[in-house]
Amino acid sequence: xxxxxKIINDPVDAVAEFVQGLxxxxxxTMVKLQNHxxxxxASCKAQVQxxxxxxxxxxxxxxxxxxxxxxxxxxxxxxxxxxSVAAVLGAVRxxxxxxxxxxxxxxxxxxxxxxxxxxxxxxxxxxxxxxMVVVADDCAIERSKGITxxxxxxxxxxxxKIAGAAADKGKSMVEVCNLAKLxxxxxxxxxxxxxxxxxxxxxxxxxxxxxxxxxxxLGIHGEAGMHQSPLLTADGMAKKTLETIQKHGRKIDxxxxxxxxxxxxxxxxxxxxxxxxxxxxxxLANSAVKVMEEGYECTVTRLLVGSYMTSFNMHGASxxxxxxxxxxxxxxxxxxxxxxxxxxxxxxVCRGEVRPSAAEIxxxxxxxxxxxxxxxxxxxxxxxxxxxxxxKAATALAVAEPKLTKYDTIVxxxxxxxxxxxxxxxxxxxxxxxxxPVTFFASLADAVSESMxxxxxxLLELMFRKMSSTLSRQxxxxxxxxxxxxxxxxxxxxxxxxAAVGARTMLDAxxxxxxxxxxxxxxxxxxxxxxxxxxxxxxxxxxxxxRSNYLSEATLEGTPDPGAEAVALVLEALSEK
Numbered sequence: 001x002x003x004x005x006k007i008i009n010d011p012v013d014a015v016a017e018f019v020q021g022l023x024x025x026x027x028x029t030m031v032k033l034q035n036h037x038x039x040x041x042a043s044c045k046a047q048v049q050x051x052x053x054x055x056x057x058x059x060x061x062x063x064x065x066x067x068x069x070x071x072x073x074x075x076x077x078x079x080x081x082x083x084s085v086a087a088v089l090g091a092v093r094x095x096x097x098x099x100x101x102x103x104x105x106x107x108x109x110x111x112x113x114x115x116x117x118x119x120x121x122x123x124x125x126x127x128x129x130x131x132m133v134v135v136a137d138d139c140a141i142e143r144s145k146g147i148t149x150x151x152x153x154x155x156x157x158x159x160x161k162i163a164g165a166a167a168d169k170g171k172s173m174v175e176v177c178n179l180a181k182l183x184x185x186x187x188x189x190x191x192x193x194x195x196x197x198x199x200x201x202x203x204x205x206x207x208x209x210x211x212x213x214x215x216x217x218l219g220i221h222g223e224a225g226m227h228q229s230p231l232l233t234a235d236g237m238a239k240k241t242l243e244t245i246q247k248h249g250r251k252i253d254x255x256x257x258x259x260x261x262x263x264x265x266x267x268x269x270x271x272x273x274x275x276x277x278x279x280x281x282x283x284l285a286n287s288a289v290k291v292m293e294e295g296y297e298c299t300v301t302r303l304l305v306g307s308y309m310t311s312f313n314m315h316g317a318s319x320x321x322x323x324x325x326x327x328x329x330x331x332x333x334x335x336x337x338x339x340x341x342x343x344x345x346x347x348x349v350c351r352g353e354v355r356p357s358a359a360e361i362x363x364x365x366x367x368x369x370x371x372x373x374x375x376x377x378x379x380x381x382x383x384x385x386x387x388x389x390x391x392k393a394a395t396a397l398a399v400a401e402p403k404l405t406k407y408d409t410i411v412x413x414x415x416x417x418x419x420x421x422x423x424x425x426x427x428x429x430x431x432x433x434x435x436x437p438v439t440f441f442a443s444l445a446d447a448v449s450e451s452m453x454x455x456x457x458x459l460l461e462l463m464f465r466k467m468s469s470t471l472s473r474q475x476x477x478x479x480x481x482x483x484x485x486x487x488x489x490x491x492x493x494x495x496x497x498x499a500a501v502g503a504r505t506m507l508d509a510x511x512x513x514x515x516x517x518x519x520x521x522x523x524x525x526x527x528x529x530x531x532x533x534x535x536x537x538x539x540x541x542x543x544x545x546x547r548s549n550y551l552s553e554a555t556l557e558g559t560p561d562p563g564a565e566a567v568a569l570v571l572e573a574l575s576e577k
Contacts, residue, residue: 069168082115088120104132107134153191155189162334179331185251192217419453513571527575
């Protein structure tokens with residue numbers, strides 16, 4: 001099995017280099033503690049100082065939450081390894097150096113509890129008022145299973161947010177601690193993984209989940225979950241996950257009650273475990289809200305979607321439910337408060353019974369029909385014999401079908417002649433108004449759209465529509481405006497099609513012909529330029545657009561581009577006396 005691919009240098013240096021990368025991204029707002037992978041806000045006011053951390057690999061947790069209104073600092077351990085007691089204590093000493101109390105927010109893992117706990121007690125012995133709140137929001141672990149308890153996962157970020165905002169508002173240590181514990185008591189999280197995590201430095205890709213299997217309740221370090229399952233749809237994942245969280249419940253007055261129920265107001269966090277696309281996350285978010293609102297009859301007023309607590313490249317997601325019903329106003333205010341933490345995205349709170357975004361903007365019908373489009377006055381003699389000219393051009397194309405097909409069979413996909421003939425036959429059926437050039441070219445575009453198909457049909461339709469719209473904006477129409485409209489149409493073919501002169505396309509005939517028509521106002525001279533341009537494509541050894549782009553020099557040489565040939569034939573027909 002090939003070694004996993006990661007964008008790293010030496011795995012041994014990965015955490016230190018990650019820290020340096022953050023310091024370069026946030027040169028004015030983050031600083032590092034000497035001798036430790038510990039990051040702080042560049043400036044801190046007097047308040048309860050919040051610190052958190054854990055093993056690296058869960059980014060943006062925890063450094064992404066450093067900022068006013070969230071964390072004062074983050075202590076980064078090795079990859080999936082708790083930071084040392086020395087690192088935690090060093091961080092507490094800095095945070096509490098001016099006499100501020102320090103609150104440690106810790107995820108419920110044995111290493112984190114012990115190392116943060118030891119640092120907390122050492123700090124208290126040094127006279128620093130330090131306390132610790134443990135977050136255990138994972139609903140994958142049964143309440144009766146051992147003394148270890150539920151793991152701390154993505155819900156930890158909501159504790160950072162609410163406790164951090166309370167501290168920023170000047171609340172006391174007791175008030176901040178109580179609010180953090182209240183958040184913990186009202187939320188639950190469960191994750192689903194489609195592929196397991198592969199850590200930097202691993203010799204092989206972790207492939208324990210096959211193509212048809214997912215794991216429900218997988219931990220953020222890749223620990224085994226509740227059970228494996230066949231692959232579910234987004235709706236199925238949301239239903240299973242939320243059902244488990246609801247049944248896991250929360251404790252009220254010593255009793256376990258459902259985590260949420262009918263009529264409850266909910267904050268829903270849809271967390272990317274690291275390897276899921278934004279596209280997938282939005283689909284899962286939609287599914288989760290549908291389950292909550294249509295299935296459980298709750299109201300999701302705050303929906304957070306993105307990467308909050310990841311596991312490197314784990315392909316999966318977790319859902320966190322925070323029950324806001326009957327929550328104190330302070331909790332809601334802190335959840336919605338502004339923060340400067342770089343990874344936090346402000347929540348777009350839905351405050352009414354119906355989301356304003358549920359109402360679709362009515363479609364607006366086009367106002368410029370051929371009956372209402374502006375038709376500037378025509379100069380005398382500027383618009384003569386349009387029916388005759390159109391018939392000549394269409395007849396020439398229809399007659400040339402065998403030749404165009406032959407050329408396109410060599411240098412294209414063989415359909416140019418037939419495509420051009422279909423368009424010509426549609427035009428020859430009649431019904432195209434010839435009284436005014438604006439409506440004439442608009443109707444010609446419609447005819448091409450209905451009959452031709454293919455790239456050439458699309459480009460010719462664009463050209464005719466551009467000619468019509470260009471003419472409609474003129475104060476009057478003379479032969480000069482008609483020539484300039486033709487040039488504008490050709491420019492549109494180049495702009496939208498992406499080709500230019502020399503690419504071996506119809507533009508090799510169109511561009512010089514349009515330029516000549518603007519200068520000389522002569523179909524005869526324009527036809528000569530178009531013929532020269534078409535002939536030049538026969539000696540071009542490369543093509544940079546169209547199907548010819550795939551062909552060799554030997555195949556291309558000697559055969560003109562069929563689109564350019566068609567243009568030359570049309571202009572030659574128009575130039576006949």
